[in-house]
Amino acid sequence: MIAFHFPPQRGSSGIQRTLRFARYLPDFGWEPHVLSVHPRAYEATDYTEPLSSSIAVHRAFALDAARHLAIGNRFPAFLARPDRWASWWLGAVPAGLRLIRQWRPDAIWSTYPIATAHAIGHTLAQVSRVPWVADFRDPMAQDGYPADAATWRSFKRIETRAIAAARCSVFTTPGAAKQYQMRYPAHADRISVIENGYDDEMFAGLDAAPAHSPRTKRILLHSGIVYPSERDPTALFAALQLLRASGRIAPQSFSLRFRAPVHGAMIGELATRFGVSELVEVAPALPYREALCEMMQADGLVILQAANCNEQIPAKLYEYLRARRPILGLADPAGDTAHALVRAGVDYIAALEDRDAITHTLSRFLVDIDENRASLPDPAHVARASRRERTAELAATLLRAIG
Numbered sequence: 001m002i003a004f005h006f007p008p009q010r011g012s013s014g015i016q017r018t019l020r021f022a023r024y025l026p027d028f029g030w031e032p033h034v035l036s037v038h039p040r041a042y043e044a045t046d047y048t049e050p051l052s053s054s055i056a057v058h059r060a061f062a063l064d065a066a067r068h069l070a071i072g073n074r075f076p077a078f079l080a081r082p083d084r085w086a087s088w089w090l091g092a093v094p095a096g097l098r099l100i101r102q103w104r105p106d107a108i109w110s111t112y113p114i115a116t117a118h119a120i121g122h123t124l125a126q127v128s129r130v131p132w133v134a135d136f137r138d139p140m141a142q143d144g145y146p147a148d149a150a151t152w153r154s155f156k157r158i159e160t161r162a163i164a165a166a167r168c169s170v171f172t173t174p175g176a177a178k179q180y181q182m183r184y185p186a187h188a189d190r191i192s193v194i195e196n197g198y199d200d201e202m203f204a205g206l207d208a209a210p211a212h213s214p215r216t217k218r219i220l221l222h223s224g225i226v227y228p229s230e231r232d233p234t235a236l237f238a239a240l241q242l243l244r245a246s247g248r249i250a251p252q253s254f255s256l257r258f259r260a261p262v263h264g265a266m267i268g269e270l271a272t273r274f275g276v277s278e279l280v281e282v283a284p285a286l287p288y289r290e291a292l293c294e295m296m297q298a299d300g301l302v303i304l305q306a307a308n309c310n311e312q313i314p315a316k317l318y319e320y321l322r323a324r325r326p327i328l329g330l331a332d333p334a335g336d337t338a339h340a341l342v343r344a345g346v347d348y349i350a351a352l353e354d355r356d357a358i359t360h361t362l363s364r365f366l367v368d369i370d371e372n373r374a375s376l377p378d379p380a381h382v383a384r385a386s387r388r389e390r391t392a393e394l395a396a397t398l399l400r401a402i403g
Helices: 015-028 088-103 115-128 149-165 174-183 185-190 234-245 264-273 288-297 316-323 336-343 355-370 379-384 387-402
Strands: 033-037 056-060 108-111 132-137 168-171 191-193 218-223 254-259 280-283 300-305 327-331
Touching: 015 387, 033 088, 056 088, 088 115, 108 115, 115 132, 115 149, 132 149, 132 387, 149 185, 168 174, 168 185, 168 387, 174 185, 174 191, 174 336, 185 191, 218 288, 218 355, 234 264, 234 355, 264 280, 288 316, 300 316, 300 336, 300 355, 316 336, 316 379, 327 336, 327 355
Parallel strands: 033 056, 108 132, 132 168, 168 191, 218 254, 218 300, 254 280, 300 327
Antiparallel strands: none
16 A cells, blocks of 8 residues: 555645545455654654554655755755655565565555655556556646646656556446546546545534533534635635624624644734734644544534646545534535435535525524524435545455456
8 A cells, every 4th residue: 555645744634534434444344554664754743643553654765855855945846746755665665575475465455645645656566577566546647736837847757657457446426437437538437436425433422412401602613624726615705794794693693714724824914904814714734633523523514626726626525424423515516526425415505606605505504503503414324435445445446356
């Protein structure tokens, strides 16, 4: 399992996909070995949650071009193509070949969004002839992304090779899978979907909020990164401005909390511009289980997804579902995020770019919370979204890959 995002890295929810697959694969007859990077490659680390001893983790040489190869914060652009950790290929290929000789694996699995992982997977599969599953998660080469033309060509080259060489290519949303089936029709039958999910074990022992919280201030929570483009909250702040002006929300009774948004300065600037600073809170990161507990105790959870990401679903959504709290989905009704919410029984949905729709939906959402009638995610649907159920889908995919 070739994965950049893996403990002890801190700050990416992408860790959970690989970590939980590795945790549950033995239940389905597979012995996972994880090939990741040396921890020096991570910008931030967290050793507070030890790994299970049942997961074999192998670390390969890797440097971050922006931190280790820069002089005066500048470095040659080619050192960061396809990404800042391109040097990982140099360490991971020989390390991977040693693992293949030692363990004779039945399959190789690599996971994006670090494109170098697929470059490593392709090389190892070509040299060893071991069947390869490429876990794309989201689209790689897109219109306007990456913005740098040379990096885009690098992404496109890796993507094309992976689709052609991998026995199976996996995406996390139906929209992304359909897009790639249309882009590569000759390989459409090898493209499938395994959505993200939540780990039920991580929720064990956490306290949920009472059916109707006695506190007078309603707390809506957005947990995780707020990207300036893909999760641009400008229209949401404009809606808050309207609701405050009309008297429907006030600082003493309402707070929108952004937990570990990364771009906190942007949120603060927007709050000031729209005159809603007293309604908005920017909070630092929490340990993972504490963050889950906060979700379970919030009055409502907010998901943000712009129309330019209609083929993607934030991984955080599945933890929101398991938290079993009312969810406000600010996403294009035509996109995969909104469709996932509808399938789960969530009906508070408005496009992230539509101020008036957000104003109406948020107002209705808050009234339903206050009157204890806000709808919750469907329990049967939530049960099917667990990481263990997703791992069963991966095990079936691996079996298809090896024939």
